[in-house]
Amino acid sequence: xxxxxxxxxxxxxxxxxxxxxxxxxxxxxxxxxxxxxxxxxxxxxxxxxxxxxxxxxxxxxxxxxxxxxxxxxxxxxxxxxxxxxxxxxxxxxxxxxxxxxxxxxxxxxxxxxxxxxxxxxxxxxxxxxxxxxxxxxxxxxxx
Ligand SMILES: Nc1nc2c(ncn2[C@@H]2O[C@H](COP(=O)(O)OP(=O)(O)O)[C@@H](O)[C@H]2O)c(=O)[nH]1
Ligand SMILES: [Mg+2]
Numbered sequence: 001x002x003x004x005x006x007x008x009x010x011x012x013x014x015x016x017x018x019x020x021x022x023x024x025x026x027x028x029x030x031x032x033x034x035x036x037x038x039x040x041x042x043x044x045x046x047x048x049x050x051x052x053x054x055x056x057x058x059x060x061x062x063x064x065x066x067x068x069x070x071x072x073x074x075x076x077x078x079x080x081x082x083x084x085x086x087x088x089x090x091x092x093x094x095x096x097x098x099x100x101x102x103x104x105x106x107x108x109x110x111x112x113x114x115x116x117x118x119x120x121x122x123x124x125x126x127x128x129x130x131x132x133x134x135x136x137x138x139x140x141x142x143x
Contacts, residue, residue: 001037001038001039001061001062001063001143002037002038002039002062002063002064002065002066002138002143003038003039003041003055003058003059003061003062003064003065003066003088004016004038004040004041004065004066004068005041005045005046005055005065005066005067005068005086006043006046006067006068006069006077006078007043007046007047007068007070007073007077007078008042008043008044008047009043009070009073010043010068010069010070010073010077010095011026011068011070011095011096011125012029012040012041012043012068013026013027013029013040014026014095014125014126015066015068015093015095015123015125016035016038016040017125018123018125018128018131019038019131019134019135019138020035020036020037020038029041029042029043030042032045032054034061037143039058039061039062041055041058046077046078046082047077049079052085055085055086056085056086056087059086059087059088060087060088062088062143063088063141063142063143064088064089064090064091064138064141064143065083065086065088065089065090065091066090066091066092066093067082067083067090067091067092067093067111067114067116068093068095069092069093069094069095069107069110069111069114070094070095070096071094071095071096071097071099071102071103071104071106071107071122072096072099072100072101072102072103073107073110074103074106076110076113077110078110078111078113078114079114080113080114080115081114081115082114082115083114083115083116084115090115090116091116091120091137092111092114092116092117092118092120092121093120093121093122093123093134094107094108094111094120094121094122094123095123095124095125096124096126097122097123097124097129097130098124098126098127098129099124099126104122108120121133121134121137
């Protein structure tokens with residue numbers, strides 16, 4: 001089981017669907033959602049400190065946390081050192097690398113600021129780029 005954390009619109013639900021070869025359009029996630037193999041979380045939980053404890057507690061049900069950073073999002077959305085709050089290893093994933101204006105280097109710096117260690121994964125849920133590397137890694141980790 002993996003848990004996906006990241007701001008609203010970062011591509012968490014799309015990534016889960018893409019990993020599972022599910023082509024449904026991602027609907028807005030309004031509560032913590034257990035699907036097969038992945039825990040999807042509302043972006044608001046990563047953006048509002050009063051929800052952090054809920055994320056940390058829910059992470060105990062997962063083996064690994066994927067911290068999702070949108071390659072097109074230049075805002076600082078993840079607080080400094082955010083990764084340290086989780087009781088599970090946190091792996092950084094940059095999404096939307098296909099999108100116009102995607103800036104992988106900026107996204108990389110955002111994940112580093114959040115206290116996550118490299119290597120990161122760079123993916124697109126739309127084109128499928130990078131997904132194989134990520135799914136192979138997850139299979140190896142037996143999450
Ligand atoms: N270009 C592009 N858009 C994406 C990608 N993944 C998600 N999106 C778009 O980003 C928006 C938010 O996606 P969603 O999965 O709902 O984000 P969540 O709030 O983190 O669950 C949607 O309009 C998606 O179509 C991607 O890999 N590439
Ligand atoms: Mg969602």
